Amino acid sequence: MSKDPIILEDRKSFVLLNEKKQNNTIDCEKDSVSGAVSQRACVYCGARVVLNPVTDAVHLIHGPIGCSSYTWDIRGSLSSDEENYRNSYSTDLQEENIIFGGEKKLEAAIDEIVETLSPKVIFVYATCVVGVIGDDLVGVSKKKSKEHNIKVITVQSSGFAGNKKDGYKAACHALLSLMGEKKKSDEKDFVINYLGDFNLAGEAWIIKKYLKEIGVKTNVVMTGDSTCDQIENAGNSQYNIVQCAGSMTYLAKQMQMKYNIPFEQVSFFGVTDTANSIEKIALLSGDEAIMEKAKALIAREVDKTNAILDQFMKRLRGKKVAIYVGGGFKAISLIKQFRDIGIESVIVGTQTGKKEEYKKIRDLTDEGTIILDDTNPSELEYFIKQTGADILVGGVKERPLAYKLGLAFIDHNHERKHPLCGFVGAVNFIKEVDLTVNSPVWTFINEQGGEGYEQKELYQLERQSL
Amino acid sequence: MSKRNYTNLNVNPCKMCMPMGGSLAFKGIEKSMIIIHGSQGCSTYIRRHIAAHYNEPVDIASSSLTEEGTVYGGSSNLKKGLKNLIRLYQPSVIGVLTTCLAETIGEDIQGIIREFILEEDLEDKVHIIPVSTPGYQATQYEGYYYALRQMVENLAEEVAHNEYINIVVSDVTCEDIRELKRIASFFSDKIIILPDISDTLDAPYTSEYSKLLSGGTKINKIKLMGGARATVEIGALIKDAYSPGKYLEETYGVPLYKISVPIGLEYVDEFIKALSQITHKTIPKELELERGRMLDGMIDSHKYNGEGVGAIFGSPELNLAISSLCIENGLTPKLVMTGSKSKKLKEIIEEKAKRFHMETIVLEDSDFSTLQPMVKQCGINILIGSSDGKFVKEKVKVPLIRVGFPIHDQIGAQRKLNVGYKGSLRLLDEMTNTLMDLKHDDYRDRMYDDYYTPLLKA
Numbered sequence: 001m002s003k004d005p006i007i008l009e010d011r012k013s014f015v016l017l018n019e020k021k022q023n024n025t026i027d028c029e030k031d032s033v034s035g036a037v038s039q040r041a042c043v044y045c046g047a048r049v050v051l052n053p054v055t056d057a058v059h060l061i062h063g064p065i066g067c068s069s070y071t072w073d074i075r076g077s078l079s080s081d082e083e084n085y086r087n088s089y090s091t092d093l094q095e096e097n098i099i100f101g102g103e104k105k106l107e108a109a110i111d112e113i114v115e116t117l118s119p120k121v122i123f124v125y126a127t128c129v130v131g132v133i134g135d136d137l138v139g140v141s142k143k144k145s146k147e148h149n150i151k152v153i154t155v156q157s158s159g160f161a162g163n164k165k166d167g168y169k170a171a172c173h174a175l176l177s178l179m180g181e182k183k184k185s186d187e188k189d190f191v192i193n194y195l196g197d198f199n200l201a202g203e204a205w206i207i208k209k210y211l212k213e214i215g216v217k218t219n220v221v222m223t224g225d226s227t228c229d230q231i232e233n234a235g236n237s238q239y240n241i242v243q244c245a246g247s248m249t250y251l252a253k254q255m256q257m258k259y260n261i262p263f264e265q266v267s268f269f270g271v272t273d274t275a276n277s278i279e280k281i282a283l284l285s286g287d288e289a290i291m292e293k294a295k296a297l298i299a300r301e302v303d304k305t306n307a308i309l310d311q312f313m314k315r316l317r318g319k320k321v322a323i324y325v326g327g328g329f330k331a332i333s334l335i336k337q338f339r340d341i342g343i344e345s346v347i348v349g350t351q352t353g354k355k356e357e358y359k360k361i362r363d364l365t366d367e368g369t370i371i372l373d374d375t376n377p378s379e380l381e382y383f384i385k386q387t388g389a390d391i392l393v394g395g396v397k398e399r400p401l402a403y404k405l406g407l408a409f410i411d412h413n414h415e416r417k418h419p420l421c422g423f424v425g426a427v428n429f430i431k432e433v434d435l436t437v438n439s440p441v442w443t444f445i446n447e448q449g450g451e452g453y454e455q456k457e458l459y460q461l462e463r464q465s466l
Numbered sequence: 467m468s469k470r471n472y473t474n475l476n477v478n479p480c481k482m483c484m485p486m487g488g489s490l491a492f493k494g495i496e497k498s499m500i501i502i503h504g505s506q507g508c509s510t511y512i513r514r515h516i517a518a519h520y521n522e523p524v525d526i527a528s529s530s531l532t533e534e535g536t537v538y539g540g541s542s543n544l545k546k547g548l549k550n551l552i553r554l555y556q557p558s559v560i561g562v563l564t565t566c567l568a569e570t571i572g573e574d575i576q577g578i579i580r581e582f583i584l585e586e587d588l589e590d591k592v593h594i595i596p597v598s599t600p601g602y603q604a605t606q607y608e609g610y611y612y613a614l615r616q617m618v619e620n621l622a623e624e625v626a627h628n629e630y631i632n633i634v635v636s637d638v639t640c641e642d643i644r645e646l647k648r649i650a651s652f653f654s655d656k657i658i659i660l661p662d663i664s665d666t667l668d669a670p671y672t673s674e675y676s677k678l679l680s681g682g683t684k685i686n687k688i689k690l691m692g693g694a695r696a697t698v699e700i701g702a703l704i705k706d707a708y709s710p711g712k713y714l715e716e717t718y719g720v721p722l723y724k725i726s727v728p729i730g731l732e733y734v735d736e737f738i739k740a741l742s743q744i745t746h747k748t749i750p751k752e753l754e755l756e757r758g759r760m761l762d763g764m765i766d767s768h769k770y771n772g773e774g775v776g777a778i779f780g781s782p783e784l785n786l787a788i789s790s791l792c793i794e795n796g797l798t799p800k801l802v803m804t805g806s807k808s809k810k811l812k813e814i815i816e817e818k819a820k821r822f823h824m825e826t827i828v829l830e831d832s833d834f835s836t837l838q839p840m841v842k843q844c845g846i847n848i849l850i851g852s853s854d855g856k857f858v859k860e861k862v863k864v865p866l867i868r869v870g871f872p873i874h875d876q877i878g879a880q881r882k883l884n885v886g887y888k889g890s891l892r893l894l895d896e897m898t899n900t901l902m903d904l905k906h907d908d909y910r911d912r913m914y915d916d917y918y919t920p921l922l923k924a
Contacts, residue, residue: 008550032506032530035547037554042507064566064601065476065805066483070511073478073857074874086857087835092476093602098570108474116472128505128567129602132536159505160536160567377525377677378554396514401523404675449673 006382016371028373037376042159046167053077053223058119060089063127075414076200121151121228131158165352172251182235190285191217196244199224201419214293235259246327268421270337301423322347322389328357346387408436470836477835481805484599485563487609492561494661496682499557501527504565518874520667527551569600605806607781611708618710625693629656632697636783640668640880653741658687668880692718696744702726730791760887767898772796779851780870782808803829
């Protein structure tokens with residue numbers, strides 16, 4: 001047995017100590033180490049999170065029940081109209097389907113959906129098993145598309161065929177195959193697509209409102225509160241702006257090739273990023289009026305927001321944060337956002353970060369920061385203790401770990417029910433940080449720990465009673 | 467009626483997969499770890515669900531099968547995974563649960579484990595228990611019992627007769643297990659609870675965090691199960707092939723008492739009578755008083771409950787017990803729905819309901835898309851089941867009492883007491899109060915609309 005029980009030999013290259021003088025790098029974009037208790041999910045998961053917010057499509061999971069059960073309506077994506085997407089459809093494959101093949105059941109399932117719902121689009125997700133038994137999903141989809149005159153689109157998301165970000169790609173392919181031809185347009189307004197926002201707690205609406213105020217029209221948000229019609233029409237925009245880089249940069253690149261639509265990265269997390277992104281979009285429009293309005297909006301909102309943030313910042317000075325999130329771009333955004341409110345990041349990790357993103361993280365953070373790719377609870381526990389972090393940012397699985405370690409926690413996942421983007425999000429964010437890190441509960445833990453009564457005091461009491 | 471709306475589709479499932487059940491079972495064993503043999507997502511989804519329900523860190527490893535492992539076999543992946551998790555956690559027991567993927571590519575996990583133990587010289591150092599849990603074979607319900615059965619098959623030994631009583635528990639809460647222990651302690655201080663999640667999934671805060679908790683059923687206790695006085699298996703409906711109690715009876719001749727989850731007067735009585743019978747001890751005064759208090763509480767609330775028309779959903783065992791509690795108090799369990807297959811569930815509930823002139827519709831192998839329209843049609847005014855019912859709650863606007871697994875939209879699932887006379891009465895009070903709120907909350911407006919508005923128009 002190894003003498004080092006914290007970091008497995010196979011994991012050492014995925015852990016980096018930021019030493020500014022040495023140009024050290026981190027390993028990433030590799031398969032998870034077996035048995036290491038990775039926090040990652042699978043290809044199917046990636047596809048499902050990206051595509052699921054398409055509100056009027058039917059999302060049909062071809063496989064045994066688990067995949068459908070665990071992903072049913074657990075995310076906070078909102079719709080302004082239809083809610084087909086909140087249902088979880090599964091072919092619920094049984095043993096005999098595995099032996100004799102599941103194509104017949106899939107066909108029958110599509111027929112039933114068409115009969116009862118007559119949707120415009122059905123996304124058919126492949127799961128691990130159907131990838132192995134070799135069901136011809138593309139064949140079935142083609143056949144059924146023709147038969148019912150609707151779009152049945154295969155999502156190549158067999159769980160084992162890569163990791164979560166391959167699922168993003170599969171979702172992007174599905175979205176691309178839904179998009180129609182570019183129309184000749186005499187549109188004079190500046191029209192953009194907003195990629196990589198899933199309308200959690202209305203976040204896409206918040207951003208759309210900013211854009212509307214400065215005179216920028218949003219054609220479609222992908223995929224938050226989007227409809228199949230809107231996605232079909234996505235090729236008719238002048239620009240793509242990309243918020244969630246991990247999931248949607250690929251789509252933006254593909255759309256650039258297919259429709260000649262350029263794209264630009266934005267971030268609406270934190271005051272600085274939000275203001276910069278609005279300014280960036282205004283500049284892209286090349287329209288003076290838009291630029292003027294953007295300036296006015298930024299001036300108004302930044303001052304107003306900073307005034308609120310200032311009240312909280314005094315209470316947060318000197319706190320340290322550990323970040324463990326899905327994508328590299330989100331981690332970068334968070335480092336900046338925490339810095340804005342006076343909190344330094346001592347641990348930064350991601351599930352699917354890329355080389356260049358880790359380089360950026362290294363540049364952004366201080367010497368001594370721990371950088372982690374595809375980490376696990378053992379490493380998190382070790383480094384949290386070592387760095388003395390006060391706050392952990394993560395998802396549902398990380399929350400109990402933080403609490404058991406006596407740490408404040410920020411939910412930055414797809415299940416939350418309050419917006420964290422834009423100016424309103426920046427306020428929500430600092431309020432949440434303050435609420436958790438300055439909660440009275442930590443006083444009891446810091447002063448007495450979990451065990452409570454010190455033997456010494458009891459002993460003294462006994463002595464007195466004698 | 468027992469079929470779903472769609473015949474080739476499951477829409478909004480009321481079931482999970484076998485490895486989920488297996489994981490929950492292993493979580494109740496001392497110093498145990500789990501590795502799920504398959505692709506990464508399965509372990510992550512299962513961890514997410516268990517962590518959200520219990521608010522506890524839940525470490526479950528994955529063999530992280532990729533394309534290569536899928537094509538050429540996952541043996542080396544699984545061995546490496548076992549090696550790594552032993553290094554990180556030093557567990558005494560490891561449950562190896564298969565997924566759809568591993569089963570379909572035909573992984574021989576028993577063989578792989580045998581090889582691994584030899585190669586690493588681990589005999590007697592760690593118990594590695596293979597459990598075949600393909601997601602397409604059954605549900606989390608069967609997966610749970612089957613994992614327990616495999617533990618017993620792998621660990622129980624030919625031992626001399628002893629004084630222990632085995633209690634195999636169903637999907638109850640941590641607080642429930644504490645209550646079962648308390649009740650059992652009136653009869654014997656030699657009780658083996660399998661599995662015991664009361665400490666492992668409801669651990670107190672301590673200054674030192676330990677990622678592998680002691681607490682949970684001890685291995686040396688499982689070894690003794692074959693020589694026990696009797697097994698009380700809380701699992702009235704589970705098939706023999708999945709039943710650990712049945713295995714102990716068949717292999718070691720341990721008398722088996724198969725009972726329902728002790729919720730509701732009749733089933734709590736049944737549990738206590740079984741203990742009394744096994745130990746030849748009379749039922750203590752304390753429990754008699756608790757029974758009396760429960761009856762008193764039932765009388766207090768019977769009229770409110772009589773107006774209740776419930777829809778109950780979740781795993782078969784809890785469905786049965788909760789339906790029974792409802793029926794005993796005049797609350798009609800009009801709809802009972804499970805995603806698992808269980809003919810027996812239907813038989814028992816219908817018979818019991820008939821005794822009190824109630825009609826019920828039992829849907830087995832069903833889903834929420836079937837239940838949802840029926841909730842309206844049947845005039846349901848209370849939903850009882852897991853958080854998965856929140857979709858129906860939101861759409862049909864009927865209150866939901868959360869019982870079972872998963873409960874991920876509320877806090878305190880592990881602390882809810884539902885079993886025993888105390889727990890039954892607590893749960894009943896929760897139902898009664900919900901029904902009372904329904905009656906009282908809009909009382910003034912309703913009466914105004916019903917009687918004053920017509921007066922104005924007259």
